[in-house]
Amino acid sequence: MLTPIEVVEVAAASPASAQGGTNMLNELLAKAPRPEFVPDWVVPLNAILIGVGILVAIVSLNAMFGTWLERKVSGHIQCRYGPMRVGWHGWLQPLVDGVKLLLKEDMIPKGADRVLYVIAPALVLSSVLAAMTAFPLSREFFFADIDLGLFFILAMTSTTTIGVVMAGWASNSKWSLYGAMREAAQVVAYEIPLGISLLVPVMAAGTFNLIEVSDMQSGGFGVLNWLIWPWVNPLMLPAFLIFFVAILAETKRAPFDLPEAESELVAGFLTEYSGIRWSFFFMEEYAAMLLFCVVGSFFFFGGFESPLTSAAGGMFGDGSVLHQLAAFTTIVVKGFAGIFLMMWLRWTLPRVRIDQIMTMGYKYLTPLALLCVLLAGIWEVFLAPYLPWR
Secondary structure: OEEEEEEEEHHHHHHHHHOOOOOOOHHHHHHHOOOOOOOOHHHHHHHHHHHHHHHHHHHHHHHHHHHHHHHHHHHHHOOOOOOOOHHHHOOOOHHHHHHHHOOOOOOOOOOHHHHHHHHHHHHHHHHHHHHHOOOOOOOOOOOOOOOOOOHHHHHHOOHHHHHHHHHHHOOHHHHHHHHHHEEEEEEEEHHHHHHHHHHHHHHHHHOOOHHHHHHOOOHHHHHHOOOOOOOOOHHHHHHHHHHHHHHHHHHHOOOOOHHHHHHHOOOHHHHHOHHHHHHHHHHHHHHHHHHHHHHHHHHHHHOOOHHHHHHHHHHHHHOHHHHHHHHHHHHHHHHHHHHHHHHHHHHHOOOOOOHHHHHHHHHHHHHHHHHHHHHHHHHHHHHHHHHHOO
């Protein structure tokens, strides 16, 4: 029997294909020539470092573009221009904000728990970074091709609540503590219908793997085989509506922004934070918005499949560079379409009370999600096998 150290050495020395080929970066580096004096463990280490760098870049650029887009969307909804002066139509405004946050004084309140206060923003941001490792950029480029990808994403994103509660408790402020407790209550109420609603497309697809879910929706000009259509399963649309409401609460977006309710709690769990630590919370929020919208696009709206992907695959072949680029473009467009809808709702709907949030989550969404799963299961077992298009 091998010792744990020997197991690690064998895994590092084995080619990526022997390990299941679950990391695209590791596969590319393993095939690349390297000097004989370079040990085998350098390959997976470099793959990890490059992957982390790409994820940090994605989260940072997404936060910069998201803040600009939010200001422009809110400006047009309220019949104004939004940022215009810094760069063309305010394109440089997020860069200026980033420099300001980096240079701004970082203060720790008197009486705060310094260790928890410092750890909380890092925990919140690292949880969404970990979840995004299961987010493929195309069929051929992924950080981790996880069979239980959806389960892993939901598990990692749920840990953000620990960081938020930690931040509220450590700040030694009643307003921060109130916001943290609201977040805990809200997430507990809405993670249940969120997970249950995703069981409907999982039953139809038969897998938790994001790439496999996208592949089973291929064909039909890149559109007709999406899971959202009623001829696939008529319970998909109600399940998606429950899913979308739940991710609004999960990402603390209006009308479920009670953890940050500035009109009554100053800024909620963020009240005592400033500078770069303050920005970590908003980087996590925009990254979580993108992540959940991408998850929704994979399990309801075809994933990489679109007319653009279908045309690129037909003209240049599946797996070609242009086909992969079309798949990446498709998933980005679908993700930001969901983000735009979330922003639209923020500047349209009023904030609801905490008792109304709890009532909606426990009394309505959870039973409706369970009913959707029951009816979808009946459809998949007794009706779907006899449909000619299934």
